[in-house]
Amino acid sequence: MEAAIVAGQGEGMDGSSFVAVQLWAHDFKAFDSMPSEAQDNAIGRRKSDNEELKDAPASSHVKRTAQESFDPAAFVVRRSMPWADGMRGGLNFVVFGKSFDAFEAQLKRMVGAEDGIIDALFKFTVPVTGSYFWCPPMADGKLDLRALEL
Numbered sequence: 001m002e003a004a005i006v007a008g009q010g011e012g013m014d015g016s017s018f019v020a021v022q023l024w025a026h027d028f029k030a031f032d033s034m035p036s037e038a039q040d041n042a043i044g045r046r047k048s049d050n051e052e053l054k055d056a057p058a059s060s061h062v063k064r065t066a067q068e069s070f071d072p073a074a075f076v077v078r079r080s081m082p083w084a085d086g087m088r089g090g091l092n093f094v095v096f097g098k099s100f101d102a103f104e105a106q107l108k109r110m111v112g113a114e115d116g117i118i119d120a121l122f123k124f125t126v127p128v129t130g131s132y133f134w135c136p137p138m139a140d141g142k143l144d145l146r147a148l149e150l
């Protein structure tokens with residue numbers, strides 16, 4: 001609730017959420033051609049048992065996005081879904097935040113804008129869309145659109 005839902009900004013804003021959606025298209029051939037250790041290191045978790053690697057490289061996805069490692073901490077709520085269309089497929093990444101700040105801080109670090117280290121995810125996947133949404137709060141069972149003066 002604290003990470004994903006706006007609070008303390010007044011009526012019309014409190015209870016709302018900021019949502020970012022990105023369709024990522026995976027290069028499955030590229031991923032399959034990586035040795036299993038490189039696959040594990042790209043995520044920072046072992047594929048065979050999902051254990052987090054203690055010595056994962058700085059480029060691993062979980063090291064890049066470790067939420068408590070940001071200042072301020074960049075907590076979000078992720079609700080992604082895999083997608084497939086014929087031979088194409090990947091991840092429909094969906095993230096909820098009390099603002100877009102945490103998401104954008106994570107994304108900046110993933111692309112190497114902070115320290116030049118690029119998230120190893122980019123070795124086999126790329127975002128092909130990016131959309132931002134604001135989900136209004138509810139009041140009396142209806143959408144509360146006062147923030148939009150509606």
Ligand code: HEM
Pocket residue numbers: 022024043045061062065066067068076078091093103104106107110121125
């Ligand atoms: C194809 C795209 C992506 C894939 C396949 C992917 C996959 C994963 C996996 C496997 C984990 C570890 C399991 C878990 O903790 O749930 C993870 C963690 C995470 N990912 Fe992603 N992710 C993708 C894109 C993104 C993007 C675009 C962001 C944000 C800009 C992001 C943010 C995070 C965060 C915050 C964590 C948890 C880190 C922590 O432990 O605090 N991911 N992701």
